[in-house]
Amino acid sequence: MLRIDRAAVEELTRAQQPADLVPRVQDAVRLEFATIPPYLTAMLSLKPGRNRDIWWAVHDVVVDEMLHLLIGCNLLNALGARPALDAADFVPDYPGPLPLGIGEDLVVGLEPFSLGLMESVFMRIEEPENPLTFRQAGGAGAPPEFATIGEFYRTLSDALLALPRPVLPGDVRRQVVAPAWFGPDRLFPITTTKDAARAIGLIVEEGEGTPDSPVDPDGDIAHYYRFAAIAKGRRLVRDPSAPAGFSYSGAPYPFDADGVWPLTPNQRAADLDPESEAWRRVHQFRVTFTRLLDGLQRCVDGDPGHLDAAMGVMFELKLAGQMLATMPVLAGGVPTGRHAGPVFARAPVNL
Numbered sequence: 306m307l308r309i310d311r312a313a314v315e316e317l318t319r320a321q322q323p324a325d326l327v328p329r330v331q332d333a334v335r336l337e338f339a340t341i342p343p344y345l346t347a348m349l350s351l352k353p354g355r356n357r358d359i360w361w362a363v364h365d366v367v368v369d370e371m372l373h374l375l376i377g378c379n380l381l382n383a384l385g386a387r388p389a390l391d392a393a394d395f396v397p398d399y400p401g402p403l404p405l406g407i408g409e410d411l412v413v414g415l416e417p418f419s420l421g422l423m424e425s426v427f428m429r430i431e432e433p434e435n436p437l438t439f440r441q442a443g444g445a446g447a448p449p450e451f452a453t454i455g456e457f458y459r460t461l462s463d464a465l466l467a468l469p470r471p472v473l474p475g476d477v478r479r480q481v482v483a484p485a486w487f488g489p490d491r492l493f494p495i496t497t498t499k500d501a502a503r504a505i506g507l508i509v510e511e512g513e514g515t516p517d518s519p520v521d522p523d524g525d526i527a528h529y530y531r532f533a534a535i536a537k538g539r540r541l542v543r544d545p546s547a548p549a550g551f552s553y554s555g556a557p558y559p560f561d562a563d564g565v566w567p568l569t570p571n572q573r574a575a576d577l578d579p580e581s582e583a584w585r586r587v588h589q590f591r592v593t594f595t596r597l598l599d600g601l602q603r604c605v606d607g608d609p610g611h612l613d614a615a616m617g618v619m620f621e622l623k624l625a626g627q628m629l630a631t632m633p634v635l636a637g638g639v640p641t642g643r644h645a646g647p648v649f650a651r652a653p654v655n656l
Contacts, residue, residue, distance in 0.1 A: 307403065307430055308410045309457045317457075317464045323474055326464060327386040333461070334377035334388055335404040336454065337508070339397045340430060341370050342649040343413050346568065347427075349626040349647060350417035355564025359418070359535055362558070366528050371619070372487050373508045375612075376495075378605040380504060383475040383495040390602045396649055400571050403430070405457065415646060417568040420560060423536040431529035433513035458509045462502040471498050481609040486616060491523070519551055534558060566630040572646030583632040583645040590625045591652040597622055598651065 313329055320326050348363040378388040389395060397404060400414030411429055416422055434455050473496060480494035495501050507522060514520060514527035519541060521527045526534065526541055533553070534541045540555030547554075569576075574591065577584040600615030632645040 307406055307432065307454055309405050309454055313405055314457050314460050317460045320464045320468070323384040323468060324386070326461065327381065327384055329457075329461065330377065330381050330384065331386070331389060332405050333457070334374060334381065334390075335395055335397070337370055337373040337377055338390075338395070339403045339413075341367055341374075342396075342399065342647070343415055343426070344370065345623075345626065346415040346647055347418040347422060349623070349630050350566045350568045352564045352566055352630075353627065355561055356418070356559075358558055359560060362531055362535060363418075365525075366531065369511050369528065372491060373511070374601075375481050375483075375487075375492060375605075376504045376508060378601075379480050379492075379495045380501055382479040382605065383473040383501060385474040385476075388602075388605045390598055390605065395598075396651070399649070405454070414571045415649070416570045417646075418565050420536050420538075423532045427532045428529055428536065431512045431527075431532060433516075433529060436529065455509055455513055458505050462505045465498045465501045465505075468498055473497060473501065476607075479605065479607050479609070481604060481612060483609075483612045483616075485613065535560075566644045567642060568630060568646035569634055569643040570646065572648050574648050574650075577634065577645065581635060583629075583634050586625070586629040586632050587645055587648050588652065590622070590629050590647050591650055593618060593622045593625045594647075594649055595652045 313332065317326065317329055344363055344367050348360060348367060351357075351360045351363075378390075381388045400412050402411060403413055411426070413426055413430070416426075475496075477494055477496055480496070482489065482492055482494060486492075491507060493500065493504070495504055510527065511521045511523070511525075512528045514530060519527055519530040525531075530541050534555075535558050537553045538558050538560065539553045540558060541551050541553050542555035543550060544552035544554060546552075572587065574584065574587050577587060597615060597618045600611060600618050604611045604615050626647050629645050629647060634641045634643045634645055
């Protein structure tokens with residue numbers, strides 16, 4: 306479970322004006338971004354042409370998390386604050402707790418794909434407060450007890466709606482909309498507290514579903530149940546004969562363990578020989594990652610039309626990661642049995 310610092314939630318309830326919400330919304334933007342590197346690492350570890358159903362499922366979640374990042378930036382701009390994607394602490398250290406998380410409750414690293422990773426980390430990140438349980442082909446489960454990010458977001462939504470002025474103070478020209486990437490029902494200008502509450506509700510429902518359904522507003526299976534389906538090996542589908550109306554009895558999610566590159570968990574550039582091809586590929590990945598962060602910062606700093614270019618860099622990052630994943634790591638010229646993993650950190654300015 307992803308436990309949120311209770312003090313952060315209580316701080317939201319004391320908000321009197323938009324500025325009071327800014328620090329915690331910036332934390333929420335960091336949190337949404339922080340899920341992308343672990344999800345993307347798992348996706349990049351899947352060999353080309355292998356485990357494609359799983360690849361696409363994780364890929365779609367990565368795209369959703371990019372949307373949630375942009376929604377958070379729109380909210381910060383609506384509050385009259387600057388989204389600080391260029392802050393020194395914006396990219397978290399892996400392995401470690403996610404932003405807003407408490408200590409060692411959930412340690413998140415950058416690891417190659419495995420079914421255990423789906424269940425022990427990814428599902429816990431997305432877990433709702435009261436997860437719905439569905440019959441599985443050949444078995445049944447019991448609901449766990451936990452606390453999640455959902456309470457934080459719902460408290461934030463309530464705090465926004467309780468502000469004395471319904472119109473938020475930010476410059477509407479900084480609002481990012483991108484119909485070529487995200488429909489207007491998913492990414493829209495946030496100018497009022499009602500807009501903000503609607504946007505927050507979309508983030509929660511795409512990750513957790515609703516209290517009554519595992520389906521998000523777009524009709525897709527929410528992230529938590531999508532990861533659960535991968536872990537269980539079968540898609541979650543509507544099932545009128547099941548007590549909850551759904552069951553993990555759909556088409557299989559076939560998993561081929563040999564179709565996963567053995568990436569080095571939590572790769573560090575400093576652990577690689579700077580004369581090696583693996584190091585060069587890691588450096589290329591870091592340069593591309595830095596360009597992505599800079600492009601997104603420009604986009605949310607008042608040039609929303611730059612999103613097309615930033616999304617193009619996101620595609621470059623995926624290609625750089627796919628090439629990187631093929632690179633064996635050598636120690637003294639001898640293969641270690643591991644491949645180079647992606648490093649999500651800004652590239653050194655002077656190298």
